Amino acid sequence: MNIHLKVWRQKQKGDSGKLVSYDVETDEGSSFLEMLDILNEQLVAKGEDSVSFDHDCREGICGMCSLSINGIPHGPDGATTVCQLHMRRFKDGDTLVVEPWRSRAFPVVKDLVVDRGAFDRIIQAGGFITSRTGSAVEANVHPIPKPIADYAMDAASCIGCGACVAACPNSSAMLFTAAKVSHMNSLPQGKAEKDKRTLAMVDRMDAEGFGNCTNYGECQGVCPKEIKLDVIAQLNRDYAVAKTKKFLGAAI
Numbered sequence: 001m002n003i004h005l006k007v008w009r010q011k012q013k014g015d016s017g018k019l020v021s022y023d024v025e026t027d028e029g030s031s032f033l034e035m036l037d038i039l040n041e042q043l044v045a046k047g048e049d050s051v052s053f054d055h056d057c058r059e060g061i062c063g064m065c066s067l068s069i070n071g072i073p074h075g076p077d078g079a080t081t082v083c084q085l086h087m088r089r090f091k092d093g094d095t096l097v098v099e100p101w102r103s104r105a106f107p108v109v110k111d112l113v114v115d116r117g118a119f120d121r122i123i124q125a126g127g128f129i130t131s132r133t134g135s136a137v138e139a140n141v142h143p144i145p146k147p148i149a150d151y152a153m154d155a156a157s158c159i160g161c162g163a164c165v166a167a168c169p170n171s172s173a174m175l176f177t178a179a180k181v182s183h184m185n186s187l188p189q190g191k192a193e194k195d196k197r198t199l200a201m202v203d204r205m206d207a208e209g210f211g212n213c214t215n216y217g218e219c220q221g222v223c224p225k226e227i228k229l230d231v232i233a234q235l236n237r238d239y240a241v242a243k244t245k246k247f248l249g250a251a252i
Contacts, residue, residue, distance in 0.1 A: 001028055001092040003035065007051055008099045010108050013115070017108065019097065028088040032075065033058060033065060035087055036098075053112040058083040060224060063159030066166070067112055068099045073163035073222045081161065081224045101166035105173070105209045118208040119160050119176060125204035126197035127180045129189055142188045155183035157225040164219030170211030175219040177205045178235035179227050185238055195242035195252035202239055 003024050010017030024042070026035045033055050040050035054064040065082035069075040075085045090096065098112065106114040158179035165173050181201055184190035190197070213232060220229050245252050 001026060001087065001090075003087070003090065004093070004095040005039065006095065006097045007039075007112070008108075009051070009111055011110065013107055013109050017111075019099075026087055028086070030087045031058070031083055032067075032069070032085040032087065033083050051112065052110045054114075055083060060084045061159065063161030063224075066101050066106075066114055066116070066162055068101065068166060070097050071099075073101065073166040074161070074224055078221070079224055079226050081159075084224075101162050103162075103165045103171040103210075105171060106162060106165065114162070116160070116162050118210070119162065119173070121208060122173070122177055122201050122204045123180060126193070126200035127184070129184065129193065131189075131192060144187065148186055151230075152183045152186040155179045155186070155227065155231050158183075158223075158227055159225060161224060163222045163224065165210065167218040167222040168211065168213075169216055169218065170214060172213045172219070173205050173208070173210040174213035174232050174235065175223065175227060175229070177201055178231035181238065182231040182234045185234070194238065195245055198235070198238045198242045199246065199252070202235070 003026060005022045005024060006019040007022060008017055009020045022039055024035060024039045026038050030038070033053070036051060036053060043050050054066055056062040056064040060081040060083060063081070065074075067074070067082045069082070074080060074082050075089070077085055077089060100108050100112045100114045105118045106116055109115050156179070158176060160176060162176070164175040165171050181198055184197065185194045215229070217229060220227065242252060
C-alpha cells in the first residue's frame with residue numbers, strides 16, 4: 001500500500017518547522033512506527049536526514065511514541081498507542097499528517113520529538129512515598145477494599161505519554177497529575193503525605209505552564225490506558241481539603 005505522509009520537520013528547539021511530504025510503500029501488517037522506519041531507510045539511502053521520533057518498548061507500555069496523526073494523539077483508534085497502531089487501519093493512497101504533541105509545556109526538540117521533562121518534574125514534586133516501606137509484605141496486612149484497590153491500579157496504569165495534554169484545548173495536565181496523585185492518595189501507604197503531595201504536585205503542574213481543566217473530556221478520549229475523569233474529581237477534592245488545612249494552619 002502507498003501512503004502519502006506530511007511529516008513535521010524541525011531541526012532543533014526554537015527553529016521554525018514545516019510539514020514535508022513523503023510517499024511510502026508499506027505493508028498493511030506493519031505498525032505505524034515500522035512504517036516510519038521504512039521511511040527513514042528511504043531517506044538514509046538518499047543521503048537525507050532521517051525523521052526523529054520517540055520510541056522504546058513498542059508494546060504500548062513505555063508511553064514514548066508521542067505522535068499526533070491527522071490531529072489525533074496516538075491516531076484514530078481508541079485505547080491504543082502509536083506503536084500498537086497498524087497500517088491496516090488506513091487505506092491505500094491515504095494522506096496522513098504526522099505531528100509532535102502541541103503544547104507550550106512540551107517544546108519540540110527535533111522533528112517529532114518533544115521534551116516531556118515537565119512530567120518528570122511533577123513526579124519529583126511529590127509522586128513518591130518517603131516513609132520506609134521495607135520489603136514486600138503479605139498482601140492482606142493492609143486490608144484494602146477491592147473497589148479501592150482496583151481504582152488505584154487503574155490510576156497507576158498511566159504511562160505518562162502526554163496524549164491528554166496534546167488533546168486538551170487548554171493543554172491541561174490534569175489527567176496525568178490526577179492519576180499520579182489519586183493512585184497514591186487512595187492507598188494506606190500514601191495517606192501519610194496525602195495533603196503535602198497534592199499541593200506540591202498541583203503547584204508544580206501550574207508552574208510548568210500547563211493550562212487549566214475545563215472538563216472538555218478530550219483527555220479521557222485519547223488516553224491509551226482509558227483513565228477516567230474520576231481521578232480529576234478526586235484530585236480537586238483532595239486539593240480543596242489540603243488547601244483548607246493549610247489556610248487554617250493545620251498540620252499537613
